[in-house]
Amino acid sequence: MATILDEEQAQAAPPVRMEISDGLAVIRLNDPARPVNVISEGLLREMGDLLDRLENGEGGVRAAVIISEKKGTWIAGADIEEFKNFQGPADAEAASRAGQELLNRIERLRIPVVAAIDGAALGGGLETALACTYRIATDSPKTKLGLPEVQLGIIPGAGGTARLPRLIGLRGALDLMLTGKQLDARRALKAGIVDEVVPAPILLEVAGRQAMALAARKLQPRAARPSGSPDRVENLLPMKRLIFSKARQGVMSKTHGLYPAPLRLLKVVERGIDKSVDEALDLEAKAFGELAVTPEARSLVHVFFTSTAAKNDPGLETPAKANPIDQVAIVGAGFMGAGIAATSAEAGIRVRLKDVKPEAAAKGLRTARESLAKRAKRKKMKRFQVTALTDRVQPTTEYTGFHASDIVVEAVFEDLDLKHRVIKEIEDAAGEGVVLGSNTSTIPITKLAEASARPDHVIGLHFFSPVEKMPLVEIITHAGTADWVTATAHGYAKKIGKTPIVVHDAPGFYVNRILSPYMAEAALLLQEGVRMEDIDRAMTDWGFPVGPITLYDEVGLDVAQKAGKIMAAAFSDRMGNPPTVVDRMVEDGRLGRKNGKGFYTFDGDGKKGGPDEAVYALIGNPSKKEMPKAEIQERLGLVMVNEAVRTLEEGVLRSARDGDVGAVFGIGFPPFRGGPFWFVDTEGAQSVLERLRALEARYGKRFAPAARLEEMARDKRRFFEDGDA
Numbered sequence: 001m002a003t004i005l006d007e008e009q010a011q012a013a014p015p016v017r018m019e020i021s022d023g024l025a026v027i028r029l030n031d032p033a034r035p036v037n038v039i040s041e042g043l044l045r046e047m048g049d050l051l052d053r054l055e056n057g058e059g060g061v062r063a064a065v066i067i068s069e070k071k072g073t074w075i076a077g078a079d080i081e082e083f084k085n086f087q088g089p090a091d092a093e094a095a096s097r098a099g100q101e102l103l104n105r106i107e108r109l110r111i112p113v114v115a116a117i118d119g120a121a122l123g124g125g126l127e128t129a130l131a132c133t134y135r136i137a138t139d140s141p142k143t144k145l146g147l148p149e150v151q152l153g154i155i156p157g158a159g160g161t162a163r164l165p166r167l168i169g170l171r172g173a174l175d176l177m178l179t180g181k182q183l184d185a186r187r188a189l190k191a192g193i194v195d196e197v198v199p200a201p202i203l204l205e206v207a208g209r210q211a212m213a214l215a216a217r218k219l220q221p222r223a224a225r226p227s228g229s230p231d232r233v234e235n236l237l238p239m240k241r242l243i244f245s246k247a248r249q250g251v252m253s254k255t256h257g258l259y260p261a262p263l264r265l266l267k268v269v270e271r272g273i274d275k276s277v278d279e280a281l282d283l284e285a286k287a288f289g290e291l292a293v294t295p296e297a298r299s300l301v302h303v304f305f306t307s308t309a310a311k312n313d314p315g316l317e318t319p320a321k322a323n324p325i326d327q328v329a330i331v332g333a334g335f336m337g338a339g340i341a342a343t344s345a346e347a348g349i350r351v352r353l354k355d356v357k358p359e360a361a362a363k364g365l366r367t368a369r370e371s372l373a374k375r376a377k378r379k380k381m382k383r384f385q386v387t388a389l390t391d392r393v394q395p396t397t398e399y400t401g402f403h404a405s406d407i408v409v410e411a412v413f414e415d416l417d418l419k420h421r422v423i424k425e426i427e428d429a430a431g432e433g434v435v436l437g438s439n440t441s442t443i444p445i446t447k448l449a450e451a452s453a454r455p456d457h458v459i460g461l462h463f464f465s466p467v468e469k470m471p472l473v474e475i476i477t478h479a480g481t482a483d484w485v486t487a488t489a490h491g492y493a494k495k496i497g498k499t500p501i502v503v504h505d506a507p508g509f510y511v512n513r514i515l516s517p518y519m520a521e522a523a524l525l526l527q528e529g530v531r532m533e534d535i536d537r538a539m540t541d542w543g544f545p546v547g548p549i550t551l552y553d554e555v556g557l558d559v560a561q562k563a564g565k566i567m568a569a570a571f572s573d574r575m576g577n578p579p580t581v582v583d584r585m586v587e588d589g590r591l592g593r594k595n596g597k598g599f600y601t602f603d604g605d606g607k608k609g610g611p612d613e614a615v616y617a618l619i620g621n622p623s624k625k626e627m628p629k630a631e632i633q634e635r636l637g638l639v640m641v642n643e644a645v646r647t648l649e650e651g652v653l654r655s656a657r658d659g660d661v662g663a664v665f666g667i668g669f670p671p672f673r674g675g676p677f678w679f680v681d682t683e684g685a686q687s688v689l690e691r692l693r694a695l696e697a698r699y700g701k702r703f704a705p706a707a708r709l710e711e712m713a714r715d716k717r718r719f720f721e722d723g724d725a
C-alpha cells in the first residue's frame, strides 16, 4: 500500500524510489524539492538508474507499477522552469531527445509496466503513461490527462506526437494535442487513453494485480500500431488528407496563423504517422527544439508562471489567514449573479441566490442550473450527480440562509443608492464574519464601503462575462479592507477555478482602465472614417480574440457608454474629448447583441452578420479612410500598453505580473505577446517610448508616455529580469 511520508522523511527522500516484493517493482514518485512531480534533469537521471537495475534483471522483477505519492499530481510534465535555460534550438532538442530516450527504455523493458495514475498526468506525464504497457487512472476529480504543450507554444516532445495517434487514432489525438484539453479518467477511458478507471484507495492494489496478470499473459494490453492509425479508414489517403486539411483550417481560423506550434504539430504528425516510431520521434524532437525557443513560446511560458503565481499569491505584505468558503450568498439573480452561482456550485460550494421578485430568482436559478447541467453533460456525470450539483443552488427572495454564508457577492444594478441599501440589508442578515464582495465594474469600492457598518469586510470581486468561461477575477481592495478579507476573497476565487489578481481601488480598477482608452481609440478611428471591419480585422490579426467594434456590441453600447464617461471624467486632462460614436449609437437605440442592433447586424437568432452600413450615416458619414493595418494596431495596442504602465506607476497594480495576467485573462490580450508588460520588455522600453512619442506628436496628449516608461528606457530596465518568467 502507498505510504505517506512525513515532511522530514519527504525532504530526505529521493524523487524516485523502487521497492521490490514478490517479483513486483513499485516505482514511487515524490520529488521532495517540488510542489508537483516534474520530469526534470534530476528525475531523468534517477529514473535512468532505476531502469539500469530493471534492465539488468534485478531481484527477479516480473512486472512494475509507476505510482505517485504526491497528492493531486502523478506527473505534471516536463520541468517548465528548465525551459528558461534553453539557449538555442539545440538545447531544447537535446532535452526532447533525453525524454524520448528514457521513455523508449520504459517501453522496451522486457517486463510490463503499469501507469497507476492518481492526479494530473499532463504533457510529459501523459507521455510517460503512453510509454507504459497499461494505464489505470482513478476517478478522483484531480485526475486529468492531457497534452497541453501547445498552450506553452511547443508540441509534445517526449513521444506524444508519435504514440498518441498510434493508440487512439488521428482525429482523437489531434483534437487533444491541438486544444490542450484535459480529460478526466472516464473521458480518457472512452477516448482509449486509459485501460481502466478505479477508486483511488484501491489503485495500487489493482495496478499490482494487473501488472502481474500482464506478466503472466493473462491480460493482453491494447497495443498501439507500429505506424499509422488504429482506425483503418483514417489510413486511407483521401481521408487522411481531409483530416489534416480540416484540422489546419480549424487552427487558422482560431489562431490567424499567429501561433507556430499547432501548425508545426500538424506537419510533424502528418509526416510521421506512416513512418516508424523512431523516425516520428526524430521529427518531433527537431520541431520541439525549434519551437521551444521562439518568442511565442517564451511569452506563453511567462503567462503560465505569472498566472500560477497570481493564483497562489494574494499579494499581501504580511500573510493573512483566509476563511474557508463552504457557502456563498449572491444578491441579484441576473446573468452575472446566475453565472457566479453556477461557477461556485460547480466547485462544491452551497449557494443562496437572492432576488427581489420570485420570477427573477426563478429565472436566475434556471440559468444557473441550465449552465450546470450543460457542463455536467459534457463531463458525462450520472443523473444523481447532476441532481446533487444543481441542488446546491437555492433561490430565495428573502435574506434567509445568509447568516450561514462565508461570503456574500452583490451583483445588483450599477446604482450606488441601490448598492448602499443592499449592503445594509446584507449586514443585517449575515453573520459578523462574512466577507462582503461587490461585483461592480464601475463604482469605486471606497464609495460602496461608506454605507457599511463593517467597511473592512468590503471588497470588490469583479467577474467577467460569461462568468463560466472567463478565467479572471479582479479583486479590488480599498484602503481599509482587512487582510483576512483579501485572503478569503482570493481563496474563494481560486476555489472556484478562477485566476485572481488583487488591485487597489481606482476608476475602472485595472482591466476596464486599460480597456477604456483602447475602446475609445477604436471609436475615434471609426469617426475618422476607418471601416469597422478593418479595425476589427487589424486587432484580431494582432491576436485579440475579437476586435473592439465587435466587443462594443458584445458588452453592450449602454454599458460601454457608462464606463467610457467615468473614465473620461477621471482622466479628462489627458484623454481629450471622448468619441461621440457611442452616444449616437445609444441615442439610436442600438445596444449591441442584447437588443440585436449594434455596429453589426444580428439575425433573429442573435447570429452576428456583417457591418451595419446605416451606422456610418449615424456618425455623420465620414469619408472612407484606408488605414494601414499596422497603424491601427500601433494606435490601439500602444494606448492600452501605456495605460497599463500608468496603473503600475500609480500603485493600482501591485506588480507587472498581475498586469500581464489581468490583460491576458480579462481582455484576451494576445497570450503569445505575454501581456502589456512582457510586451514592453520584448519590444524594448526605448522603442515603445519613441513610438508613443511619435503618436503623441501626431494625435495629442492621450498618447503621452507614462513616466515609468521614460524611466525604464533611461535606465535600460525591464519589468521582468532575466530568469523571471
Ligand code: 3H9
Pocket: 035, 036, 038, 072, 073, 076, 077, 078, 079, 080, 081, 095, 096, 097, 099, 100, 120, 122, 123, 124, 125, 127, 148, 149, 152, 155, 156, 157, 158, 160, 305, 308, 309, 311, 312
Ligand atoms: C511538457 O511536458 C513537455 C514535454 O512534452 C516534453 C519534454 C521533453 N514545471 O498550478 P499549481 C509548479 S511541458 C514546473 O499551483 P495545482 C507551479 O508553477 C509541461 N513547475 O498547482 C507552482 O509553483 P509555485 C506540460 C510546475 O494543484 C506549483 O507547481 N505540463 C509545473 O493548482 C503548483 O502548481 C503542463 O503544462 C511544471 N510542469 O495544479 C502542466 N507544473 O508553487 C502545468 C506545475 O512555485 N501544470 N508547476 O507557484 C499544471 O497544469 C498545474 O500546475 C497542475 C497542478 C494541474 C499540475
